[in-house]
Amino acid sequence: MTVTPAIEADVLRRQDPELADVLLGESERQATTLQLIAAENFTSPAVLAALGSPLANKYAEGYPGARHHGGCEIVDVAERLAVERAKALFGAEHANVQSHSGSSAVLAAYAALLRPGDTVLALGLPHGGHLTHGSPANFSGRWFYFVGYGVDAETGLLDHDQIRALARAHRPKAIVCGSIAYPRHIDYAFFRDVADEVGAYLIADAAHPIGLVAGKAAPNPVPYADIVCATTHKVLRGPRGGMVLCGSELAERVDRAVFPFTQGGAQMHTIAAKAVAFAEAATEDFVRYAHQVVTNARMLAVALAAEGLAVTTGGTDTHLLTADPAPLGVDGRTARGRLAAAGIVLDCCALPHDDTRGLRLGTAAVTTQGMREPEMARVAMLLAGVLRGDLEPARTREEVRELTAGFPPYPA
Numbered sequence: 001m002t003v004t005p006a007i008e009a010d011v012l013r014r015q016d017p018e019l020a021d022v023l024l025g026e027s028e029r030q031a032t033t034l035q036l037i038a039a040e041n042f043t044s045p046a047v048l049a050a051l052g053s054p055l056a057n058k059y060a061e062g063y064p065g066a067r068h069h070g071g072c073e074i075v076d077v078a079e080r081l082a083v084e085r086a087k088a089l090f091g092a093e094h095a096n097v098q099s100h101s102g103s104s105a106v107l108a109a110y111a112a113l114l115r116p117g118d119t120v121l122a123l124g125l126p127h128g129g130h131l132t133h134g135s136p137a138n139f140s141g142r143w144f145y146f147v148g149y150g151v152d153a154e155t156g157l158l159d160h161d162q163i164r165a166l167a168r169a170h171r172p173k174a175i176v177c178g179s180i181a182y183p184r185h186i187d188y189a190f191f192r193d194v195a196d197e198v199g200a201y202l203i204a205d206a207a208h209p210i211g212l213v214a215g216k217a218a219p220n221p222v223p224y225a226d227i228v229c230a231t232t233h234k235v236l237r238g239p240r241g242g243m244v245l246c247g248s249e250l251a252e253r254v255d256r257a258v259f260p261f262t263q264g265g266a267q268m269h270t271i272a273a274k275a276v277a278f279a280e281a282a283t284e285d286f287v288r289y290a291h292q293v294v295t296n297a298r299m300l301a302v303a304l305a306a307e308g309l310a311v312t313t314g315g316t317d318t319h320l321l322t323a324d325p326a327p328l329g330v331d332g333r334t335a336r337g338r339l340a341a342a343g344i345v346l347d348c349c350a351l352p353h354d355d356t357r358g359l360r361l362g363t364a365a366v367t368t369q370g371m372r373e374p375e376m377a378r379v380a381m382l383l384a385g386v387l388r389g390d391l392e393p394a395r396t397r398e399e400v401r402e403l404t405a406g407f408p409p410y411p412a
């Protein structure tokens, strides 16, 4: 199997067979099981090549043209390319591509706009907010006063009346919109309107939908939010990492919030890989891909609902969907374990207004592999069969192996 340049060249196998086995084992797991984790994808060989390049050796504190280390002239070109490509892709006046992760990007946004103790309005964690949206286990919940909004108990949709009422009552310094599990488009114009009414900054945490934005399959938060934070490794199909987009007036504050306030040296191999991914995402191929991701997620939602799972909001506008498997007689946590044994890999998630756990599924990775609607129907059938107990996990594992064999993520 051709996987990474390092394995291909057999360097690692000769030098460190133990670790080479880990890489090959993981490559095989990814290729022979179904990757339905909504936050994952398969990057291109070109992105992997940049990640595994000698740019990994370079220290580069600071920004292009103003580094604390010598010898940065060449890596500066990579960062300038990444910045220019991100700005063009998302129509942003400024892009910082140094954030090591989505969480680091959110931390930088808070650092740029807030002071400890400030009030922030964000989606509550049980309703799909991320840890960085006020979890007591995270810096956000420790350093800021978070007020949580939620989704409607009946429809599962963001409760706009409640959001406006909470904003009026608490006068937050910032409002955060964005989620780890909300399957519908976010109305950024609505959030901008509420933020303006109460004099708050608007931070869009677009970690999940940013790849769909690049592929013109979801609304762009850039024209509405003061700061947009994102990851580069989900639908966007780049390396693991984050980025921050904003207008020119906040550019300096954002850059200082990333370095030196919250991070040290930039990871130039990752930044180069981000540049590669941004160029890939600017193509018509990627636009087709992003739309197919949504088509596949919609098909999966329809098929799972037909199998009896309770699909939140009745479907999806995006790459992800959440569902309660309880009607099939199983809770989310048990379901995840049973499905893993069958080679169907997905996440549990909180279910709003419910104490039990649900399932979260995404179609970014399987779509990169080339799967389409017929495969989504088959996946739903296998998944529901395993949960109902009609299909034996070990036999289903073989079916999954057969299915995935037709869609290698890295064809030889």
Ligand SMILES: Cc1ncc(COP(=O)(O)O)c(C=O)c1O
Pocket: 039, 100, 101, 102, 103, 104, 106, 130, 132, 178, 179, 180, 205, 206, 207, 208, 231, 241, 242
């Ligand atoms: C909405 C949201 N924000 C932030 C993050 C954090 O990203 P990372 O895991 O790269 O820190 C995620 C990750 O899934 C996310 O979904």
